[in-house]
Amino acid sequence: MISQKAQYAFRALIALARSEDEEVSLISDIASGQNIPKKFLEQILLDLKRHGIVQSRRGKMGGYLLLKSADEITFGEVLRIVDGPIAPLPCLSKMAYRKCDGCNDENSCEIRQVFARVADATRRILDETTIADAIASPDYEGIPSTA
Incomplete structure (x- = not known):
């Protein structure tokens, strides 16, 4: 959140x-x-x-x-400035990596594998979506529906 x-x-x-x-x-x-x-x-x-x-x-x-045009400002950039790293687990953070408590092996951690896919998809959407995209249309096609 x-x-x-x-x-x-x-x-x-x-x-x-x-x-x-x-x-x-x-x-x-x-x-x-x-x-x-x-x-x-x-x-x-x-x-x-x-x-x-x-x-x-x-x-x-x-x-x-x-200072930058709206089509150059991504949601990912702003979120990192304001909230810090975009990672659901500390072991997936690129900016603030930390080994998870109780994890013996990151490479075989099932939880990490699932959330790595979530983090990658989230980062991709946030880093590809600009302020200009958000205001272009209320039903911006670049954002997948949750249905």
Whole structure:
């Protein structure tokens, strides 16, 4: 499950992508439009700024805008920035690997084998899906249905 912070980050990025024509968006406008606490949004946008996803402008016409285009920002990239590694088990993490407690042999671990497939599929979808894909259409074809 992704964190509330990640959900807010995605909502803010989608709002910024939708307002590209208007260029700069005020934090207060994003916060109220997306129902995100303003102080929390400020922290999220600072994280995204440090990682080169958004930029800020100061002054009377200040605010935030995307630094990268929406078709270059993947859900996987944002999720790793906000929530850290995308792995259902610590032994599958590429960024924060740790041997699972009680596991004698990772190569023959049935649990690891199943969740390795889950992790690979999840990473592939998140790394191939962009903010632009998410706003292109409500029934984006790149996302498999759960039916």
